[in-house]
Amino acid sequence: MSFLSSRITSSSKKSYGMFAKAAAIADRDLIHLELGMPVHDTPDFIKDATIAALKAGDVHYSSFQGQPALRAALAEKITRFNAVPVDAGQVLVTNGLTQASYAAFMATINPGDEVILLDPYYPQHVGKIELCGGKVVLVPLDAENDFALRADWIAAKVTEKTRAVVLVNPCNPTGRIYTREELEALAEVAIRHNLVVISDEVYEYITFDGHAHISIAALPGMAERTITLSAFTKAYAMDGWRIGYAFASAELIGGMSKIVTNEVTHVNTFIQAGALAAVTGGDEAVAHMVGDDRAKRDIVVRAMNQMPGVTCMPPQGTIYAFPCVRETGLSSQELADRILDECGVVVEAGSFYGAAGEGYLRVCFGSQSAERIGEAMERLRGFFSGLKAA
Numbered sequence: 001m002s003f004l005s006s007r008i009t010s011s012s013k014k015s016y017g018m019f020a021k022a023a024a025i026a027d028r029d030l031i032h033l034e035l036g037m038p039v040h041d042t043p044d045f046i047k048d049a050t051i052a053a054l055k056a057g058d059v060h061y062s063s064f065q066g067q068p069a070l071r072a073a074l075a076e077k078i079t080r081f082n083a084v085p086v087d088a089g090q091v092l093v094t095n096g097l098t099q100a101s102y103a104a105f106m107a108t109i110n111p112g113d114e115v116i117l118l119d120p121y122y123p124q125h126v127g128k129i130e131l132c133g134g135k136v137v138l139v140p141l142d143a144e145n146d147f148a149l150r151a152d153w154i155a156a157k158v159t160e161k162t163r164a165v166v167l168v169n170p171c172n173p174t175g176r177i178y179t180r181e182e183l184e185a186l187a188e189v190a191i192r193h194n195l196v197v198i199s200d201e202v203y204e205y206i207t208f209d210g211h212a213h214i215s216i217a218a219l220p221g222m223a224e225r226t227i228t229l230s231a232f233t234k235a236y237a238m239d240g241w242r243i244g245y246a247f248a249s250a251e252l253i254g255g256m257s258k259i260v261t262n263e264v265t266h267v268n269t270f271i272q273a274g275a276l277a278a279v280t281g282g283d284e285a286v287a288h289m290v291g292d293d294r295a296k297r298d299i300v301v302r303a304m305n306q307m308p309g310v311t312c313m314p315p316q317g318t319i320y321a322f323p324c325v326r327e328t329g330l331s332s333q334e335l336a337d338r339i340l341d342e343c344g345v346v347v348e349a350g351s352f353y354g355a356a357g358e359g360y361l362r363v364c365f366g367s368q369s370a371e372r373i374g375e376a377m378e379r380l381r382g383f384f385s386g387l388k389a390a
Contacts, residue, residue, distance in 0.1 A: 018336050022346040031376040033364045034346045036172065036319060040237040040292070043285040046274045053273030062269040064261045065253075066093025066245070070276045077279050078247050082204075082228070083218040092253050093267050093275075094260060097202050097231035097244040102128050103263075104198050104227045104246060107255035109134040113163035116154060120147075120173050120353035120360075122200065125166055137162070140356040146313060147174040147322075151185035158189065164196040165189075167216060170203040173353045173362040174322045175315025177211045187219045196252075197226045202244075203318045205235040205286050206366075208294050211316040217247075224249050227256070234319065234366075235286050236278045243267060243275050293319055296365040296373050303377035304363070308388035319366025322350065326359040328387055336361060343379040 018034045065071065071088035079085050094100040101124070109115060111133030117125060119138045129136050139157050142148040154165060165186065170177045190197050197216055204213045217226035231244030246256060260266070278285075297315060304312040304323045312323035325335055332349040339345050339361075350360030365373055 017352045018340060018346050018348050021337070022340060025340075028344055030340075030344050030346055031372055031379070032346045032367060033373075033376060034348045034362075035367055036234070036364055037239055037367050038234060038237040038289070038319070039366060039368050040289050042237050042241070042274075043278075043282065045281060045285075046236060046238070046278050049277035050271055050274035053270040058270045058273060060269065062266060062272070064266045065089075065257050066091065066267060067269070067272040067276070070272045070279070073276055073279045074245055074247070078228075082201075082215040084215055084223055084228070084247070086247050090247050090250055090253050092246045092256055092260065093272065094244045094246060095264060095267055096233060096242040097200065097229050098124065098242075099260065099264070100229040100231070100244050100246040100256075101125065101198065101200065102131075103256040103259040104229065104248075104252075105129055105132050105134070106259045107252065108196050108198070108227070109163055112161060114159060114161045115163060116157060116165045117354075118149065118154075118165075118167070118171075119355060120350065120357035121166070122168055122172055123353065125200075134163070135161075138354060138356075141171075141174065141176075143356060147171065147176045149176075149178050149182040149186060151182070151189050154186065155189045155193075158193050158195070162193065162195060164198055166198045166200070168200040169216070170201075170207065170213060170317030172203065172318055173320050173348075173350070173357065173360075175313075175318050175320050177207060177213055177316040180214055183214055183216045184219060187216060187222050190225060191221050195225070197222065199226055199228045201228055202231050202234055204230060206290055206293060206319060207317040208290075208297065209314070209316065213317065227252055232275055232278055235289070236282055237289060238274075238278070241271055241274065243271055292370070293366050296368075296370050297321065299370060299373050299377065300363060300365045303374075303381065307381055307384040309384055319364055321363045321365060322357075322360050323363065324360055328384070330387075332358055332361055339380065339383055343383045345376045345379050345383075 071091040074091045075088045105128045109132040113134045115129045119140045227248040232238040300321045301314045309327040332351045336349040348362040350357030
């Protein structure tokens with residue numbers, strides 16, 4: 001007799017992709033470009049604030065929704081940077097964006113509801129939707145137009161059961177930042193069909209070449225129907241800290257708070273002091289790390305466009321390149337496997353992120369130093385040159 005929930009279908013039973021395969025390999029010099037893990041250390045001023053809070057005795061239960069000072073600082077940041085006026089009561093501090101998204105789905109989706117994901121998608125969202133009893137409906141991004149968001153394609157998939165649309169902006173894995181026009185078209189669909197938009201904006205600070213991140217909640221009529229998710233993970237190199245947040249209407253945040261309180265009570269008390277230091281004094285540190293990511297992005301894009309059978313558009317944001325490898329004639333998974341086996345570089349198959357990702361690889365340039373990225377590119381250059389010669 002099985003005690004496993006039948007809500008988890010085969011579509012969400014993905015492993016950790018190439019990370020799991022690479023973890024099984026010992027005694028090889030592997031260059032890991034598969035995980036979205038920042039190479040930078042957490043800035044010292046964030047660590048110092050956390051240590052000070054710990055030594056000061058901030059080790060007990062605290063506000064279930066998040067420390068008031070942190071929520072107030074986040075509300076100021078959201079009002080200023082995201083152009084969405086909120087107060088501290090509309091902010092929920094969570095254990096990373098992962099928990100924020102789980103709470104968002106649990107608070108808004110009932111069994112049988114349909115949720116639209118844009119393909120390529122972030123795989124974790126699938127399992128969470130299914131845990132709620134929801135049904136995933138995939139709508140492809142327009143790969144022929146740099147993975148543009150097509151609101152008309154989304155509207156065509158809306159039914160009476162559709163409850164929400166999930167947006168990842170800037171987009172993992174494609175590196176796209178959606179334009180105001182794309183977001184306005186999506187907003188029109190959401191308002192017309194009374195849909196919730198769950199917007200994952202964890203890469204909001206990591207943008208390049210003047211491309212501006214726009215929060216869809218800032219558009220007219222969207223603040224009351226959008227749950228925006230973010231975290232300290234990428235911009236502040238705090239992935240292991242597991243601290244994030246969500247903001248939405250008081251009603252939606254109230255529902256999410258019930259989920260989080262029953263699940264974990266609240267986020268670790270003293271690390272919220274580090275998060276407060278980050279959000280109030282981290283601009284210079286973020287700019288430095290984003291500048292480093294931009295330089296490594298340029299190394300990857302330039303090198304990959306010189307490899308036979310590979311074309312790579314410069315990502316507008318995030319820490320990922322998404323090169324097209326269709327011309328090789330091999331599937332993205334076969335290529336990822338061979339790249340690992342033959343040259344010791346770990347990249348993720350585009351198909352890991354859905355059918356629309358087939359023919360692409362996701363290459364994380366934020367997870368290594370510039371020197372290590374350069375070495376990885378040399379290995380990949382040899383690999384793709386060998387494919388052409390064969």
